[in-house]
Amino acid sequence: MTSPASVFVTSLKRCLAKPDFLRHFYERFMASSDEVKAKFANTNFTTQVKVLEQSLFVMAVAAEGQAGSVARAALPRLAERHDRHHLDIRPELYDLWLDCLVAAARDNDEQFTDEIEQAWRTTLAVGIAELRAGY
Numbered sequence: 519m520t521s522p523a524s525v526f527v528t529s530l531k532r533c534l535a536k537p538d539f540l541r542h543f544y545e546r547f548m549a550s551s552d553e554v555k556a557k558f559a560n561t562n563f564t565t566q567v568k569v570l571e572q573s574l575f576v577m578a579v580a581a582e583g584q585a586g587s588v589a590r591a592a593l594p595r596l597a598e599r600h601d602r603h604h605l606d607i608r609p610e611l612y613d614l615w616l617d618c619l620v621a622a623a624r625d626n627d628e629q630f631t632d633e634i635e636q637a638w639r640t641t642l643a644v645g646i647a648e649l650r651a652g653y
């Protein structure tokens with residue numbers, strides 16, 4: 519059986535083959551909320567799209583539950599960076615983040631289906647729960 523995380527990674531790779539996939543995501547995400555736009559006011563997006571790309575693979579490993587792996591260990595640091603004392607990302611904003619990312623994936627993966635969308639949502643829910651819990 520193919521796990522949701524591997525369906526997610528296969529779709530993610532098709533999306534990443536499109537050079538502007540993650541830029542489109544950030545444009546969509548910032549257009550969705552003034553609060554989000556303000557958070558990214560001083561961001562260098564050349565760097566940001568690269569670190570987001572890496573963190574999406576981290577999220578897939580986290581969803582597979584590989585405790586103790588190097589990628590898994592990156593999540594607490596990511597949660598701390600987003601917590602109330604640092605970037606101060608309200609837990610509610612993660613729903614918007616996920617909806618915008620899934621919408622960008624639908625636009626960029628020509629093989630996208632409802633089942634693949636579910637794999638994105640199921641896989642990313644694990645890491646999102648950890649970031650929210652760390653707020």
Ligand code: HEM
Nearest residue numbers: 554557558560561562569570573599605607611612615646
């Ligand atoms: C699970 C979802 C998310 C992932 C995987 C993620 C990933 C990342 C990563 C990897 C970084 C760079 C961290 C570093 O420099 O150490 C980052 C920074 C950032 N994230 Fe997130 N993020 C998520 C959700 C959000 C949400 C919901 C917001 C809401 C606005 C947000 C806003 C930011 C901001 C403002 C930065 C700093 C950008 C800068 O350096 O200028 N993130 N994120």
